[in-house]
Amino acid sequence: xxxxxxxxxxxxxxxxxxxxxxxxxxxxxxxxxxxxxxxxxxxxxxxxxxxxxxxxxxxxxxxxxxxxxxxxxxxxxxxxxxxxxxxxxxxxxxxxxxxxxxxxxxxxxxxxxxxxxxxxxxxxxxxxxxxxxxxxxxxxxxxxxxxxxxxxxxxxxxxxxxxxxxxxxxxxxxxxxxxxxxxxxxxxxxxxxxxxxxxxxxxxxxxxxxxxxxxxxxxxxxxxxxxxxxxxxxxxxxxxxxxxxxxxxxxxxxxxxxx
Ligand SMILES: [Zn+2]
Numbered sequence: 001x002x003x004x005x006x007x008x009x010x011x012x013x014x015x016x017x018x019x020x021x022x023x024x025x026x027x028x029x030x031x032x033x034x035x036x037x038x039x040x041x042x043x044x045x046x047x048x049x050x051x052x053x054x055x056x057x058x059x060x061x062x063x064x065x066x067x068x069x070x071x072x073x074x075x076x077x078x079x080x081x082x083x084x085x086x087x088x089x090x091x092x093x094x095x096x097x098x099x100x101x102x103x104x105x106x107x108x109x110x111x112x113x114x115x116x117x118x119x120x121x122x123x124x125x126x127x128x129x130x131x132x133x134x135x136x137x138x139x140x141x142x143x144x145x146x147x148x149x150x151x152x153x154x155x156x157x158x159x160x161x162x163x164x165x166x167x168x169x170x171x172x173x174x175x176x177x178x179x180x181x182x183x184x185x186x187x188x189x190x191x192x193x194x195x196x197x198x199x200x201x202x203x204x205x206x207x208x209x210x211x212x213x214x215x216x217x218x219x220x221x222x223x224x225x226x227x228x229x230x231x232x233x234x235x236x237x238x239x240x241x242x243x244x245x246x247x248x249x250x251x252x253x254x255x256x257x258x259x
Contacts, residue, residue, distance in 0.1 A: 024180035041065040049217040057236035062247035064141040067093035082133035087246040097144035113149040140164035176258030181207035192230025
């Protein structure tokens with residue numbers, strides 16, 4: 001799993017629209033929301049670095065787990081992560097992406113899948129997640145931000161299946177009349193100062209900022225542990241103005257409040 005799990009570095013989560021006055025009413029008068037998401041079940045980055053930093057700051061993140069990266073011996077740790085209030089999400093079992101995205105056996109290319117096979121895989125991953133966190137529904141992050149299986153777009157059948165409470169993908173928007181501006185960013189090699197500068201842009205827009213991390217303090221597509229700590233410290237110090245929310249918590253709020 002050292003090979004690159006590529007996602008679009010800048011994710012265009014736009015299209016939700018801005019209320020007429022440009023302001024969206026975040027909880028307790030806060031000005032903006034940030035959701036920190038961590039992909040691919042990267043055990044060292046997630047369990048040893050990112051989650052402990054968040055815990056010390058009393059912030060919670062969302063971990064989109066990929067079944068094939070998970071070791072049996074880590075089950076108690078993923079369960080403890082969920083028990084401590086972090087969100088577990090679905091990132092499929094085998095992480096199919098388009099041929100040529102990164103080096104992986106051809107049977108895992110999305111061209112080799114069918115929609116039915118992928119939805120079955122997502123259902124199996126949900127069962128694993130439920131065994132870990134006891135929750136009946138889970139959000140899903142699309143592998144590589146690709147939405148085809150066997151040449152067919154799977155977003156509509158995925159929505160119809162009810163297997164994902166929310167779908168994190170640049171092409172998927174939440175259709176509410178008064179939603180916030182939504183900004184996405186997949187930080188790779190970004191300094192703490194630059195991540196904080198981006199959060200300030202989200203604040204300025206009164207928006208929802210969706211951050212996608214992979215490696216933290218190592219692994220791949222990474223930011224350093226120090227940079228991640230600086231971002232966490234900024235979010236903790238500014239918690240009265242910025243709502244750092246789990247992904248599904250933020251999305252559920254947007255759906256309810258943006259109606
Ligand atoms: Zn991924």
